[in-house]
Amino acid sequence: MTAILAILEQRDGALRKGAPELLAAARQLADAAGATVDAIVFGAADMAGLDGLGAAGADRVLTATHADFAQYCPDGIVATVAALAGGYRAILTAATATGKDLAPRIAARIGAPCGMDVTGLALQGDAIRVTRPVYAGKAIQTVDLAGTAVIAVRPGAIAATAAGKAGAMSAVEVPAFTRRLTVREVRAPEQATVDVAEARVVVAGGRGLGDPKHFALLEELAAVFGGDAAVGASRAVVDAGWIGHGHQVGQTGKTVAPELYFAIGVSGAIQHLAGMRTAKTIVAINRDKDAPIFKVADYGIVGDLFEVMPALTEAVKKARG
Amino acid sequence: MKIAVCIRRVPDTTAKITIAGGGTAIDPAGVKFVINPYDEFAVEAAIALKEAAGAGETVTIALGDDSVQETIRTTLAMGIDRAVHLQGTGSADGLATARVLADHLRGGGYDLILFGKLAVDDYGQQVGPMVAELLELPCATAITALEVADGSATVEREIEGGTEVATCPLPAVLTCDKGLNTPRLPGLKGIMAAKKKPLEVVPVEAAAGQATIVSLALPPERPAGRIVGEGAAAVPALIEALTSEAKVL
Amino acid sequence: MAGSSEYTGVDFYDMDSLLSEEERAVRDTVRQWVTEALIPVIGPAYIEGRFPKELIAGMAELGLFGANLPEEYGCAGLNNVAYGLIMQELERGDSGIRSFASVQGALVMYPIHAFGSEEQKQYWLPRLASGEEIGCFGLTEPDFGSNPGGMITTARETADGWVLNGTKMWITNGSQATVAIVWAKTGAIDDPKSVRGFIVPTSTPGFTGKDQHGKLSLRASDTSELHLQDVHVPKDALLPHSGGMKSPLKCLTQARYGIAWGGVGAAMACYDEARRYAMNRVMFDRPIAATQLQQERLAEMLTEITKGQLLSLQLGRLKDRGTMTPQQVSLAKRNNVNMACEVAREARRLLGANGILIEYHSMRHLANLESVYTYEGTHDMHSLILGQEITGIAAY
Numbered sequence: 001m002t003a004i005l006a007i008l009e010q011r012d013g014a015l016r017k018g019a020p021e022l023l024a025a026a027r028q029l030a031d032a033a034g035a036t037v038d039a040i041v042f043g044a045a046d047m048a049g050l051d052g053l054g055a056a057g058a059d060r061v062l063t064a065t066h067a068d069f070a071q072y073c074p075d076g077i078v079a080t081v082a083a084l085a086g087g088y089r090a091i092l093t094a095a096t097a098t099g100k101d102l103a104p105r106i107a108a109r110i111g112a113p114c115g116m117d118v119t120g121l122a123l124q125g126d127a128i129r130v131t132r133p134v135y136a137g138k139a140i141q142t143v144d145l146a147g148t149a150v151i152a153v154r155p156g157a158i159a160a161t162a163a164g165k166a167g168a169m170s171a172v173e174v175p176a177f178t179r180r181l182t183v184r185e186v187r188a189p190e191q192a193t194v195d196v197a198e199a200r201v202v203v204a205g206g207r208g209l210g211d212p213k214h215f216a217l218l219e220e221l222a223a224v225f226g227g228d229a230a231v232g233a234s235r236a237v238v239d240a241g242w243i244g245h246g247h248q249v250g251q252t253g254k255t256v257a258p259e260l261y262f263a264i265g266v267s268g269a270i271q272h273l274a275g276m277r278t279a280k281t282i283v284a285i286n287r288d289k290d291a292p293i294f295k296v297a298d299y300g301i302v303g304d305l306f307e308v309m310p311a312l313t314e315a316v317k318k319a320r321g
Numbered sequence: 322m323k324i325a326v327c328i329r330r331v332p333d334t335t336a337k338i339t340i341a342g343g344g345t346a347i348d349p350a351g352v353k354f355v356i357n358p359y360d361e362f363a364v365e366a367a368i369a370l371k372e373a374a375g376a377g378e379t380v381t382i383a384l385g386d387d388s389v390q391e392t393i394r395t396t397l398a399m400g401i402d403r404a405v406h407l408q409g410t411g412s413a414d415g416l417a418t419a420r421v422l423a424d425h426l427r428g429g430g431y432d433l434i435l436f437g438k439l440a441v442d443d444y445g446q447q448v449g450p451m452v453a454e455l456l457e458l459p460c461a462t463a464i465t466a467l468e469v470a471d472g473s474a475t476v477e478r479e480i481e482g483g484t485e486v487a488t489c490p491l492p493a494v495l496t497c498d499k500g501l502n503t504p505r506l507p508g509l510k511g512i513m514a515a516k517k518k519p520l521e522v523v524p525v526e527a528a529a530g531q532a533t534i535v536s537l538a539l540p541p542e543r544p545a546g547r548i549v550g551e552g553a554a555a556v557p558a559l560i561e562a563l564t565s566e567a568k569v570l
Numbered sequence: 571m572a573g574s575s576e577y578t579g580v581d582f583y584d585m586d587s588l589l590s591e592e593e594r595a596v597r598d599t600v601r602q603w604v605t606e607a608l609i610p611v612i613g614p615a616y617i618e619g620r621f622p623k624e625l626i627a628g629m630a631e632l633g634l635f636g637a638n639l640p641e642e643y644g645c646a647g648l649n650n651v652a653y654g655l656i657m658q659e660l661e662r663g664d665s666g667i668r669s670f671a672s673v674q675g676a677l678v679m680y681p682i683h684a685f686g687s688e689e690q691k692q693y694w695l696p697r698l699a700s701g702e703e704i705g706c707f708g709l710t711e712p713d714f715g716s717n718p719g720g721m722i723t724t725a726r727e728t729a730d731g732w733v734l735n736g737t738k739m740w741i742t743n744g745s746q747a748t749v750a751i752v753w754a755k756t757g758a759i760d761d762p763k764s765v766r767g768f769i770v771p772t773s774t775p776g777f778t779g780k781d782q783h784g785k786l787s788l789r790a791s792d793t794s795e796l797h798l799q800d801v802h803v804p805k806d807a808l809l810p811h812s813g814g815m816k817s818p819l820k821c822l823t824q825a826r827y828g829i830a831w832g833g834v835g836a837a838m839a840c841y842d843e844a845r846r847y848a849m850n851r852v853m854f855d856r857p858i859a860a861t862q863l864q865q866e867r868l869a870e871m872l873t874e875i876t877k878g879q880l881l882s883l884q885l886g887r888l889k890d891r892g893t894m895t896p897q898q899v900s901l902a903k904r905n906n907v908n909m910a911c912e913v914a915r916e917a918r919r920l921l922g923a924n925g926i927l928i929e930y931h932s933m934r935h936l937a938n939l940e941s942v943y944t945y946e947g948t949h950d951m952h953s954l955i956l957g958q959e960i961t962g963i964a965a966y
Contacts, residue, residue, distance in 0.1 A: 098480060105454045107416060108454035109454050113415075114532075129535065135441070140537070141536070143534055180490070183485055185485075195481040282543075283563070290851050298544075307553045312559070315559075315560045316560065508633045509637050
């Protein structure tokens with residue numbers, strides 16, 4: 001029987017938030033192929049109690065346990081997945097830092113084609129047809145991947161569906177492997193915030209802020225959305241050293257597709273637009289009514305951001321109750 | 322220390338993209354091609370490591386048609402010692418491309434093989450780690466910090482909500498992200514010297530592979546938005562639109 | 571502002587195809603440096619009336635100073651087209667910064683290379699190329715501008731050297747310089763043939779340089795007055811192969827050659843800014859680029875820039891071939907700087923009220939170009955040089 005394998009990420013005992021989306025993508029392929037969905041999780045200890053695993057919606061949940069899996073261990077994961085790969089039509093990861101690290105290695109190990117940052121996927125004869133943004137979103141490529149395909153699905157691209165049945169759990173064997181890379185630690189960021197690439201809401205700032213300290217205005221609005229929002233930035237302010245490059249949105253930064261994107265004092269250089277144009281809703285606030293950002297924004301306010309931002313933050317707070 | 326840097330020639334990030342007749346590739350007419358921006362971090366890392374060590378060799382390796390030699394010379398002008406042009410076309414299948422590179426790199430005696438974390442044309446993001454697999458070498462992708470000492474590398478890579486710190490013995494394959502360093506500009510003396518540095522041409526052939534590009538298309542235009550008003554007075558109208566039209570609050 | 575990070579030049583006639591790979595690489599490296607290092611600091615420096623010295627190290631590291639002089643003296647050994655492209659790109663940033671590089675390379679390093687002894691070349695050229703020493707060029711005097719042969723600065727030979735006396739004016743880099751090339755008469759005051767060049771460290775007793783204030787042009791460049799009062803220099807301060815007015819004039823030909831390219835660079839910057847602005851600025855519900863008047867402006871600018879580009883390129887090819895004449899340089903300097911003035915003015919006008927702000931570049935270029943129009947042989951003097959070339963009759 002053919003099946004689709006979804007590699008779920010967990011850290012510190014909790015599934016990463018992209019799991020339901022990834023399972024929805026796997027389910028989409030499985031339904032078309034008359035196949036089932038297996039999820040696989042890697043950990044150092046018994047994972048029966050892993051938060052959210054029961055309701056993840058896979059037909060089967062495979063657990064691979066190894067002492068080395070206390071930290072991310074690409075060599076062990078690749079070896080385990082490669083040993084199972086023969087039974088799968090497609091192997092899916094989320095296009096996260098971890099998923100993008102794994103997908104090409106698994107593909108190389110099993111001799112399969114690999115599609116990264118995939119935003120749409122479907123069966124096409126013997127192949128899996130994927131669509132993916134290229135040239136930083138300036139073009140969309142459609143590719144047929146023949147045979148077993150390894151696919152990294154971009155977060156936010158495929159909507160999670162209501163969780164299906166809780167799948168039965170079964171342990172799989174971890175084959176002998178050589179650990180070539182050792183993760184020593186994961187350092188938390190100075191402030192525990194959601195990554196700009198994972199956030200549901202991005203509040204991004206540009207040169208119009210005038211001074212790095214004014215990012216505080218953006219952080220205040222982001223805080224209203226709780227753990228769902230992150231602060232982003234244009235290349236100009238990252239290059240000027242106002243904020244870390246991890247916040248940069250655009251062609252040489254991160255490509256994001258949040259539900260809501262605020263561009264505050266961002267003029268809208270082509271490289272920036274390439275990184276955020278697939279956001280569902282874009283709001284721009286800029287004092288220059290001719291700024292290119294207004295051409296892509298769904299809603300714009302022309303005005304002084306120092307006047308608009310506090311009012312906006314208050315109003316959003318009220319609107320969200 | 323012997324370091325290989327694998328680079329790619331790509332359209333300038335400011336280039337406007339138009340689709341060529343066949344509908345599977347961009348029209349290169351009028352487009353300026355440059356070294357892939359992420360590869361510049363790899364080039365800088367290689368040169369800086371050699372400078373710090375005071376000895377060693379840095380080698381640029383590039384797969385492509387003859388036009389890639391200009392891009393290769395950019396890296397020689399920055400300070401890379403010599404180059405190999407793998408003359409041929411890559412495949413739409415990253416694995417087929419990775420095999421060509423791995424075949425060349427195997428037995429080259431490299432302590433480090435560096436890539437950019439991705440190429441800003443096809444966003445494949447796979448050739449580097451695939452080469453690592455094919456050569457059975459340790460691999461870290463998208464690194465933002467690198468230290469090499471006593472035959473091992475310590476790297477940092479940004480993951481969602483944190484920074485991963487990892488170590489691996491050399492030889493290793495690393496792909497480089499923004500933040501790793503600030504690439505130097507090629508100086509004028511470097512540009513003149515680049516002409517005289519060795520550039521070996523090796524004809525290669527990549528297999529077709531298992532990935533086929535069906536089409537390349539421009540993304541749908543975003544529907545025109547609207548200015549809801551000016552200044553703080555426009556905030557209520559914005560909130561109304563976000564609540565009832567966009568339904569995102 | 572206005573998207574300068576995306577500046578990709580102006581190339582309507584595929585000039586790139588007329589350039590070699592090295593020439594393009596040189597141009598691209600300087601262009602990127604200007605975008606990343608110069609453009610962000612130039613506005614504030616201009617307003618403050620300050621030469622941004624922090625840029626010197628970066629220019630030296632790239633090898634911009636005396637880039638067409640040989641590698642054996644620590645220079646890049648580029649051809650003259652590549653050298654011209656450097657000037658073009660620097661002036662895309664600011665005429666004052668290009669002036670700094672012109673003085674260092676064409677007016678200080680060039681005379682040492684052309685008229686200096688081997689010892690002088692070995693000592694000074696690497697230090698000037700690396701920016702360790704900053705030079706200035708003392709030819710013009712308060713009462714002798716277009717007629718430098720009338721100078722009254724003197725150099726009298728003594729037992730162990732020379733004593734210099736006189737005043738020089740409108741000296742770019744004068745107050746920053748660690749070394750000056752001073753032109754002085756060694757013979758009778760009415761004998762221009764006795765003019766010779768001297769390498770004078772500015773720390774020599776009796777040498778003072780002070781900035782001229784109140785400039786409304788080239789504000790990011792130092793312009794100074796030099797006083798030499800009984801300045802004693804050793805015998806080996808003399809540039810042994812200099813002799814007569816033709817020596818400093820040869821230097822000016824070098825500098826004017828770079829200015830011919832520089833003018834095109836300033837014009838390209840203004841055109842690029844005007845074009846972007848016209849596309850984005852909406853008036854009467856459509857971009858002003860949709861109006862015939864602005865289109866005519868842009869068409870005119872592009873036409874003149876393209877002509878200027880072809881002119882400077884062919885001039886460079888002639889120089890590389892060794893057949894370039896000073897009169898050909900006069901024609902190019904005269905045309906290209908005048909063209910740049912026109913383009914800058916039209917660009918500023920297209921920008922409307924915004925065009926008077928320092929955030930935009932055109933008005934700064936326009937103000938700078940008035941100096942460039944006037945220095946290194948005024949526009950009118952070049953008309954007369956060409957007139958003499960055409961008719962055989964000197965009208966000055």
